[in-house]
Amino acid sequence: MIEREEEQATEACEIEALRARVRELENLTKESGKDAKILWSIAEATPAAGAGFFPALAKSLANTLNVRYAFVTECLDQPVTQVRALAFWMGDRFVDNREWTVQETPCENVFLGKNCFHPKNLRRLFPDHPALEAMGAESYCALALRDHTGEAVGHLGILHDQEMALDHSQEPALRIFAARAASEIIRMRSEDATRESLNTLRTIIDGATEVIYLQDLEGVYRLINKAGAASLGRTPDEVVGKSDEDLFGSEAESLRVENETVITTEKPLVGEQTVTLGGSPHVFRTTKSPHRDADGRVVGVIGICRDVTESLAAEEKLRNAERLASVGTLAAGIAHEINNPLSAILFSADTALHVKDTPGHEELLEKSLENISRAAERAGRIVKSVLTFAGQQESPRERADLHAIARRACDLTRHVAETRGINIDLDGGDEMPVRANPLEIEQAFVNIINNAIEASNDDGTIAVELEKNAQSARVRVRDYGCGLTEEQKSRIFDPFYTTRPGMGGTGLGLSITHGIITLHGGSIEIVSEDGGTAVIVELPLEEAAPC
Amino acid sequence: MLKVLVVDDDPLVRDALDGFLSAFGFETESAASSAEALRTAGTFEPDAAVVDWMLGESTYGSHVAETLRSQLPDLAVIFVSGYHADGMSVEIGKLKRARFLSKPFKPITLAKTIESLVSEKR
Secondary structure, rough: HHHHHHHHHHHHHHHHHHHHHHHHHHHHOOOOOOHHHHHHOOOOHHOOOOOOOHHHHHHHHHHHHHOOOEEEEEEOOOOOOOEEEEEEEEEOOEEOOOOOEOOOOOOOOHHHHOOOOEEEOOOHHHOOHHHHHHHHOOOEEEEEEEOOOEEEEEEEEEEEOOOOOOOHHHHHHHHHHHHHHHHHHHHHHHHHHHHHHHHHHHHHHHOOOOOEEEEEEEOOEEEOOHHHHHHHOOOHHHOOOOOOHHHHHHHHHHHHHHHHHHHHHHHHHHEEEEEEEEEEEEEEEEEEEEOOOOOOOEEEEEEEEEOHHHHHHHHHHHHHHHHHHHHHHHHHHHHHHHHHHHHHHHHHHHHHHHHHHOOOHHHHHHHHHHHHHHHHHHHHHHHHEEEEEEHHOOOOEEEEEEHHHHHHHHHHHHHHHHHHEEEEEOOOOOOOEEEHHHHHHHHHHHHHHHHHHHHHHOOEEEEEEEEOOOOOEEEEEEOOOOOOOOOHHHOOOOOOOOOOOOOOOOOHHHHHHHHHHOOOOOOEEEEEOOEEEEEEEEEEOOOOOOO | OOEEEEEOOHHHHHHHHHHHHHHOOOOOEEEEEEHHHHHHHHHHHOOEEEEEEEOOEEHHHHHHHHHHHHOOOOOOEEEEEEOHHHHHHHOOOOOOOOEEEEEEOHHHHHHHHHHHHHHHHH
């Protein structure tokens, strides 16, 4: 309705402008009252826009200029070779809106900007032309209709069965008719373009698999696409005019809060909502943005969302599968780690059984039993560390000296280091009281130092430095080995990640270490240093540690 | 008395193997690394070596065996490993007078394998 009113208003303006132009022309042609009448008739004859406009214009043109035939066309191509009549007045009737090729007709020159006024002898100038013949056309005059860029959009012309004499008032009349016709063609075309772009937009919105909608400030749906309505088991018409509350009942509250946030902050919001549809919960991932009018005022909310229920379920499945795969890798690692102490137990037990009654083998018997005990202890430690890794749960804490723990870790790893001529230097001798599980922290440092040994060259050095400040203790284990790439550094704490695949590492050592340190409220970081790597562990000192 | 060199970087396993073999009548020496094994082999001149397949994090047992055999071409070698892997069997298939034992295995199997490999040589 509003559009129609606007159209009429524009129409009125145009008519007013025409009247003004007519008045101007009237002044120019004061000497002839007859001319003025003609000009008035132009303005009065063509007030209507739409379907009847061009016939009315053509007929009025013929009558005004006292000729038999008049027509208006639109161009069908560029440069113009083909035109289609929007109206063709035959003096007593209209003919069907025909199309014709302008080549070798009087119309050709119109678009070439050449002479297009033939006052007589038309058929002699354009012989063998059945249409001209049929009309008995003797004279012709036409004008190109152009848009603001100068491109031809059509042409307007008159034909007569007698000689044509255009006087000083008739030519401007023709021009006014032409201007009027051109503006109508341009308006028509822009309307078509608008309609086409609206259609395109509609096609996109309805073709989208995402839910797209507009809500006003009160949360009432003003638009929703087919996919959106379908996800609610409805048609768009059934949704438009309803609010979230109408559609989702009590679940609408969180949606309302989101809309309010978007409207007040005037910023987009990404969120996930769960609503019950058809009895089962559906998760939607939505981007809501402010909907602004032409003046930039927020008048509602634009929502684009996707039902992610299924993809979330698929992700969960994948995570479970990955977890299972991890468990498999973990199991393989555990099996390998346990194999060594288990073999030691088997051999030592057989040894003990074999020599227990043989005199002179007391020392071997005792050593074997000791070995069994040590191996069983180690197997127990492995199981514990796996539990630490798997459960990552807090273990009992006690007051412990980090310095003493670090020293023990150095002693435990020294024999491995020495087989390769690697020296472990411990530096910094103060007591560092921390609240910790000393066995776990020891394990963490053993893991770090073992890694440093693996990274070191034979006969190298590993520096273990301790220092403390008011709040925390810091242990830095530095090697002078092959160093780590950025990629290795970023993955070094991942479970099962190893820089030496297939070389016997389980890839669990540093991830267990990371778990232990983090659970103790500390931090661990890997720093690349000139020719090597430093692992820096920080733990809160007991005085500062939370109880 | 057959002489056996035990090469394993894990002190628990090394001691257990060493103790077992000496209890069962072998003369033994042990080493924790490839370099140490080579040094010991020079004076000890073993008939067989029991070698951990994964020595430390970067040395394969096959490398240790090759090094030892450059000194003692007739050395029988028994590899032991906590891993099951087809690749190892293929590697070992290329070596003469070598066997692969996957942990855990019966201790007596080791003793028998050593004896049979050494007698093969003779």
